[in-house]
Every structure is written in structure tokens, then in C-alpha cells.
Amino acid sequence: MLSSLGFQEGKTPLNSRQSVSPISNAPDLCRMDVAALNAAFGSGALSPVEVVQAALARAEDVQQRFNAFTFIDHAGALAAARAAEARWRAGAALSAIDGVPTTLKDIVHVEGWTVRYGSRATDATPMLQDAPSVAGLRAAGAVFIGQTTTPEFGWKAVTDSPAFGITRNPWNPECTPGGSSGGAAVASATGAGVLHLGTDGGGSIRVPAAFTGTFGLKPTFGRVPADPPSAFGTVAHIGPMTRSPADARAMLSAMGGRSLRDWSQPWGAMPSPDPRPFDWKGRKVGLWMTPPTGTLSLAIKRVISDAVRQIEAAGATVEPIRLPGEGLHEMFHAHWMTGAASRLAQIPQEARRDLDPGFVEAAAEGNRFSLRGYIFAQQARARFGAAMDQLLADYDLLLSPATACLPFAAGREVPEGSGLSRWTEWAGFSYPINLSQQPACTLFCGLAEGLPVGLQIVGPRGADGFVLDAAEAATSLLGGP
Structure with a gap:
């Protein structure tokens, strides 16, 4: 059963600015990266169930203080974690991110989840299939713990919406975490999950990553397939938000690839994102x-x-x-604002009063x-x-x-x-x-x-x-x- 947590704003006192990273007070299990989790799962020192339980508890705490989630999926996440646990015990892990707690933005389609785009004007019917990026993460064994907040239709670079209220920055709750992937950035910064799917049409991954001291990658357009097509067209990208480049690489490897559902992808394979030695000398x-x-x-x-x-x-x-x-x-306004007009045109007149x-x-x-x-x-x-x-x-x-x-x-x-x-x-x-x-x-x-x-x-x-x-x-x- 999906535990709806929308319409709550963070309850942290507004004078609680801090100059240390919000991850510093997270439980140890919520501070681990993909490599550490892989080692622990592989040795049997930790189970995906333990880690997902800790992530769910952290997500509830973060939600109460900063309003980063539209809902947290306890039942679905624990079922997926138990399946990942069985695979690790059998030596049959699906990928480096099998069993890793992951959040998804309230923009991308997830089978069985309601996707509202931060709006009261959208249909509350659960989605019938995963977006290609979500399907890739699911096939790699990622455990979806919840859905993160966005401004309405992801239209601006801060995160507040008529449907779910104001999302706040864990470095200083008086401040915005940026947007439009602000909920994902807050979840990343506080340890409410390890991997976070964001979208970026004008900075919506990179701005909140900057405002929260986390890492975000807007990939080459088409690296991560998109479906349904965005109203904002070919400026809209999908990418990973994490606490490190290494974790983003692991996530990108699962999300990326060709999909026949995305006609706008560049034809042919892109170079692999596998790591290579790098030196600033001579660059x-x-x-x-x-x-x-x-x-x-x-x-x-x-x-x-x-x-x-x-x-x-x-x-x-x-x-x-x-x-x-x-x-x-x-030039950007000609693309972005006409996209907003296109999105508005899809909304019945009687539903526009809440926009x-x-x-x-x-x-x-x-x-x-x-x-x-x-x-x-x-x-x-x-x-x-x-x-x-x-x-x-x-x-x-x-x-x-x-x-x-x-x-x-x-x-x-x-x-x-x-x-x-x-x-x-x-x-x-x-x-x-x-x-x-x-x-x-x-x-x-x-x-x-x-x-x-x-x-x-x-x-x-x-x-x-x-x-x-x-x-x-x-x-x-x-x-x-």
C-alpha cells in the first residue's frame, strides 16, 4: 500500500541553518555508497532488507522536516528488497545496484504509481507501465523507496507546487533546495536513498545538486531514453542524482541505452560510460x-x-x-515557454483554477x-x-x-x-x-x-x-x- 505523504510541509524550525553536510547526521546504513553496499551484500555482512528499512525510516524523517517526497512506498520497497536479498544469497545479483534504495521524481512514469507532476490538475490513475529509464533501473534490481517532489510540471528551478507544498533545503530550511528535481536533491543530501532519478530541462538536476551540495549529471541528450515525450521537447533530459560521481555512473549504466519507445534518441550506440584513468595534467x-x-x-x-x-x-x-x-x-524561452503553453493546453479549463x-x-x-x-x-x-x-x-x-x-x-x-x-x-x-x-x-x-x-x-x-x-x-x- 502506498503511504501518501503529500500536502505536508517540512516541520523543521526555520532558524536551523547548519554549516555541516546534512548527511553527517544520517544513520551509518544511509551513508553507504554503491561500492560499499556491493561489498556488504556480497559478503553477507548486510542484507538489502536492512538497508532498505533504514532508508525508509530516514525518508519518513526527511519528509517530516523538509517535504521531499510525495509518497513513500514501504510495502513495495520491502518486497523488492526481499527479492534482492534472495538474489544476493544465491550469488545471482542482477547488477551493481541490485538492492540499492532509489527514489524517482514525480515526473517519470512508474508502473502502479500515481504520477501527478506536482499538480492537482492531473489524473490520479496509476501508470500502466514504467518509463524506459525506470524499466532499466528495475531490471537492474534497484529498490524504489518513494517518489520525490517537483514544481508543477517541472516548469521552474525551485521546488514548490500546489499539490505538495514547499520543499526545503536541509542546509537551511528557510531556503529552497532548487529545482525542479528538488525533492530528489534533498533525499540525496540527507541519505534518504542512494540513487535518485531526476530530470533536467534547464538545469533541473544541476541547480538542486548545487544548492544541496550533492552530485548531479545531465547526460548527453538521448543517452537516457524518455517516454512519454516531454512537453518541453529536446531540451529535456533524464539523469542520475547521487552523492558521488561513481554512484551516478552506476546508475547511468542501468538507465541508459537504446529504446524503441524514444524516437528522438540519436541513432547508434553511444560510447560506454565506464571509468578510465584521468589526469588534469595537460588538459x-x-x-x-x-x-x-x-x-x-x-x-x-x-x-x-x-x-x-x-x-x-x-x-x-x-x-x-x-x-x-x-x-x-x-532562445531558451522560445523553447521552454512554448513547452509550458503546450502543457497548459492539455489541461481542461475547469481544472486550471488550482494551477x-x-x-x-x-x-x-x-x-x-x-x-x-x-x-x-x-x-x-x-x-x-x-x-x-x-x-x-x-x-x-x-x-x-x-x-x-x-x-x-x-x-x-x-x-x-x-x-x-x-x-x-x-x-x-x-x-x-x-x-x-x-x-x-x-x-x-x-x-x-x-x-x-x-x-x-x-x-x-x-x-x-x-x-x-x-x-x-x-x-x-x-x-x-
């Missing part, structure tokens, strides 16, 4: 520090600059760059685009994408801040007093890479004002494994939260 790296709109926080600039100095000291040659192309903000007003405004902006303007934006995107491919032929990798600002007040779309009106104005380091479809990850690189700062690493299309190799090297160099 040519571009440093991107100017967002298309808005201003980079000085506090973030100082932390990123320190991280870059350490990467230079490790042997990399780092050169400042600007992204090619003009009008990236307007997030910001989503309705975004859809209205989308409706103001002409067909000619949309086609021009598509053509401009193609030119930008080709220029980005050339840039990443000239440089091994790009580095940048993950966001232009630190986490701000929960329940807001933009920082108070910033003069900004839309989330895209402070998330300008993320959405251009959705337009160009390159793989990009966010990892923790330090603290500013007691809050985490994320470093973004961008690589050539198809080079997801290389980006993960660089992320592991950067994490070893810079340290974790």
Missing part, C-alpha cells in the same frame, strides 16, 4: 564565468576561483571563454511566440549547438559555476530584492547546455555563507564517461561537503 579547459543574464554572486565567484586554482595546480591549462552565440535567454500562477504566466509568454519566431529560435539553436561542438573540440572540458546565486528563500522563484522576474535570469549557467545537449554535471566545491556552491563540468556530446572521470578527479581534489 585544456575553458572557464566560463559570465552568464547570459544577471550577475554572478561575488561569494560564488570566490569559491569557484579557488576551485579553479586547485585544478590549475593539478596541471590543467585554464583559459577564460565566452559562450558562442547571442540571445541565449530569448501555479507562475506556470500560467510562463504558458502565456509561450503563447505570444509566433510560429515564425519559434522556427527562427530553432535555427539559432542549431547554429549555437554547432558552435558549442566546435568549442568542445578546441577544449577538453568547460568549467563554470552551476548557478549565479546562492540558495534563497523557499517559496520564491527569484531571490528577494534581486530585481529578477523569472528563474531563467539566475540559472543562466545551466540552460544553455540543455540547448546544446552536451553532458554536464554539478559537484560540490565549497561553502559560501554556510551554503554549498556547485562547480559545473561540461564535456563533448557523447563523452558522459569522460565528464564523470573528470568529476571524480575534481571531487578527489576539492573534497566533499
Whole structure:
């Protein structure tokens, strides 16, 4: 039986800012990574049932404090854990993630689960089949412990919704964890599961990873198949959110691959994401520090600059760059806001009274685009994408801040007093890479004002494994939260 936990907001006192990682107070079983769990399951020192029970208890606690889940599936998770336990005992584990506690965002379809997209206007009928990414995780033995929160239809880079309320940041519950995969990021940061499925249409994996001091990868477009197709089209990606690049790699290996249900996937196999030796020495790296709109926080600039100095000291040659192309903000809006308009058009008029007003405004902006303007934006995107491919032929990798600002007040779309009106104005380091479809990850690189700062690493299309190799090297160099 699915235990519905929606409509509760976190109950942590709002003055409880902390400067230590939220994972530090998690039970030992909730702090283990995939490699440690593999060793423990294989030796019989631990059972998937024990680990899943601990993850479920942690999820309940996290839900009460930060509102990261729409529901927690005790019965389904324990049944799957018992099956994984039997496989490990028989020496027949399905994969490296067999028996590992996993969460799924309230955007992707899961057989038998209700998927509401954070909205009261959607159908509460349980899904009839898994999305391809979910099917891949299930076939690998991942244990689904619950569903994580999203803003309505994943439309913005913070996480609050009419259906499930405000999700809060465990580093400081007065702040947002970012979005739209904010619930997944909170679950990851607090140890409520090991693997977390997120989606990223304009930064929705990388922004909350940055705001919560965790790791998130937006893979090359098409690396992870999608079905049903997103209203936001070919800027929408599916990817892993974890506490380390190694765990993200294990998850990506299960989620990725070809599916006949996703016509938009690139034809042919992509290179394997298996790990390879990586050294910063001799690498040519571009440093991107100017967002298309808005201003980079000085506090973030100082932390990123320190991280870059350490990467230079490790042997990399780092050169400042600007992204090619003009009008990236307007180009992204032509894709994103028309997607919002398309999604709104599917909702009956009588059901629209409960919608997030910001989503309705975004859809209205989308409706103001002409067909000619949309086609021009598509053509401009193609030119930008080709220029980005050339840039990443000239440089091994790009580095940048993950966001232009630190986490701000929960329940807001933009920082108070910033003069900004839309989330895209402070998330300008993320959405251009959705337009160009390159793989990009966010990892923790330090603290500013007691809050985490994320470093973004961008690589050539198809080079997801290389980006993960660089992320592991950067994490070893810079340290974790």
C-alpha cells in the first residue's frame, strides 16, 4: 500500500541553518555508497532488507522536516528488497545496484504509481507501465523507496507546487533546495536513498545538486531514453542524482541505452560510460564565468576561483571563454515557454483554477511566440549547438559555476530584492547546455555563507564517461561537503 505523504510541509524550525553536510547526521546504513553496499551484500555482512528499512525510516524523517517526497512506498520497497536479498544469497545479483534504495521524481512514469507532476490538475490513475529509464533501473534490481517532489510540471528551478507544498533545503530550511528535481536533491543530501532519478530541462538536476551540495549529471541528450515525450521537447533530459560521481555512473549504466519507445534518441550506440584513468595534467579547459543574464554572486565567484586554482595546480591549462552565440535567454524561452503553453493546453479549463500562477504566466509568454519566431529560435539553436561542438573540440572540458546565486528563500522563484522576474535570469549557467545537449554535471566545491556552491563540468556530446572521470578527479581534489 502506498503511504501518501503529500500536502505536508517540512516541520523543521526555520532558524536551523547548519554549516555541516546534512548527511553527517544520517544513520551509518544511509551513508553507504554503491561500492560499499556491493561489498556488504556480497559478503553477507548486510542484507538489502536492512538497508532498505533504514532508508525508509530516514525518508519518513526527511519528509517530516523538509517535504521531499510525495509518497513513500514501504510495502513495495520491502518486497523488492526481499527479492534482492534472495538474489544476493544465491550469488545471482542482477547488477551493481541490485538492492540499492532509489527514489524517482514525480515526473517519470512508474508502473502502479500515481504520477501527478506536482499538480492537482492531473489524473490520479496509476501508470500502466514504467518509463524506459525506470524499466532499466528495475531490471537492474534497484529498490524504489518513494517518489520525490517537483514544481508543477517541472516548469521552474525551485521546488514548490500546489499539490505538495514547499520543499526545503536541509542546509537551511528557510531556503529552497532548487529545482525542479528538488525533492530528489534533498533525499540525496540527507541519505534518504542512494540513487535518485531526476530530470533536467534547464538545469533541473544541476541547480538542486548545487544548492544541496550533492552530485548531479545531465547526460548527453538521448543517452537516457524518455517516454512519454516531454512537453518541453529536446531540451529535456533524464539523469542520475547521487552523492558521488561513481554512484551516478552506476546508475547511468542501468538507465541508459537504446529504446524503441524514444524516437528522438540519436541513432547508434553511444560510447560506454565506464571509468578510465584521468589526469588534469595537460588538459585544456575553458572557464566560463559570465552568464547570459544577471550577475554572478561575488561569494560564488570566490569559491569557484579557488576551485579553479586547485585544478590549475593539478596541471590543467585554464583559459577564460565566452559562450558562442547571442540571445541565449530569448532562445531558451522560445523553447521552454512554448513547452509550458503546450502543457497548459492539455489541461481542461475547469481544472486550471488550482494551477501555479507562475506556470500560467510562463504558458502565456509561450503563447505570444509566433510560429515564425519559434522556427527562427530553432535555427539559432542549431547554429549555437554547432558552435558549442566546435568549442568542445578546441577544449577538453568547460568549467563554470552551476548557478549565479546562492540558495534563497523557499517559496520564491527569484531571490528577494534581486530585481529578477523569472528563474531563467539566475540559472543562466545551466540552460544553455540543455540547448546544446552536451553532458554536464554539478559537484560540490565549497561553502559560501554556510551554503554549498556547485562547480559545473561540461564535456563533448557523447563523452558522459569522460565528464564523470573528470568529476571524480575534481571531487578527489576539492573534497566533499
